[in-house]
Amino acid sequence: MRRVEELAGWVGDGGVVALSGAGLSTESGIPDYRGPSGLARRATPMTFQTFTGDPAARRRYWARSHLGLRTISEARPNAGHGAVARLQELCRLDGIVTQNVDGLHQAAGAHGVVELHGNLAGIVCLDCGEHSGRAALTERLDAANPGFSAAVSAVNPDGDVEIDESGLADFTVVDCTVCGGMLKPDVVFFGETVPPERVSRAFALVAGARTLLVLGSSLTVMSGRRFVLRAAKDGIRVAIVNQGVTRGEPYADLVVDGALGQVLPEIVRRVEGVTVQ
CATH class of the missing domain: 3.30.1600.10 (SIR2/SIRT2 'Small Domain')
Incomplete structure (x- = not known):
């Protein structure tokens, strides 16, 4: 809980950009590519x-x-998607970049989502x-x-x-x-290139962030990991919430290993100032 409390403090500071991966949608019934072990x-x-x-x-x-x-x-948005949309509503989240192609961020009420892979x-x-x-x-x-x-x-x-x-x-x-x-x-299929304008928009969001918050991504492929590398290079805090290993941990300032549908609503409750019994 100490790491969750620390992360809630970072999110409460605002200036957060979220980078989401397939792990955010597993609780909606859409499996991820690798699972907690990191194996495909x-x-x-x-x-x-x-x-x-x-x-x-x-x-x-x-x-x-x-x-x-x-x-x-x-598939319907889960509690994790709802929490991300709520943080955006609370003006703590300045942008959302997703590697997912399921549209569940928008279905939960989020807006301005950069869909890297369409x-x-x-x-x-x-x-x-x-x-x-x-x-x-x-x-x-x-x-x-x-x-x-x-x-x-x-x-x-x-x-x-x-x-x-x-x-x-x-x-x-x-x-x-x-x-x-x-x-x-x-x-974007494997072997295709993400359209340059999407990449540019994502990099611009990261450049203006106080914290890059990675949600449910193993960061195995460079498509997502490059934003973590850029944030770390530029001195931007990197926090990761994921179940299992990720390739971003060497660059992260804070890592929370847990179910996003539980951790993210807890972050929202703390940001909103609700006392959790």
């Missing part, structure tokens, strides 16, 4: 190169993602650049694949699922309604 739960997810270069792999991805979206779309709710055409919503694509895929179903054995944080793939050869992929081009979820 699955092989590398779909890469951009495979998606664009292999029609069979692309068909497999869309079939699995089509089923997986049901789980992602049914959002599964959007679709982009790789040929003409047309953006559209996932709901419309879901209707089109349903119409093109009547009766398609498969038993889901595992759900992944990128909206993909593990299923019996024996019937996937008959799954029909639909194309862009504007140009007939290749459609892709408007998220």
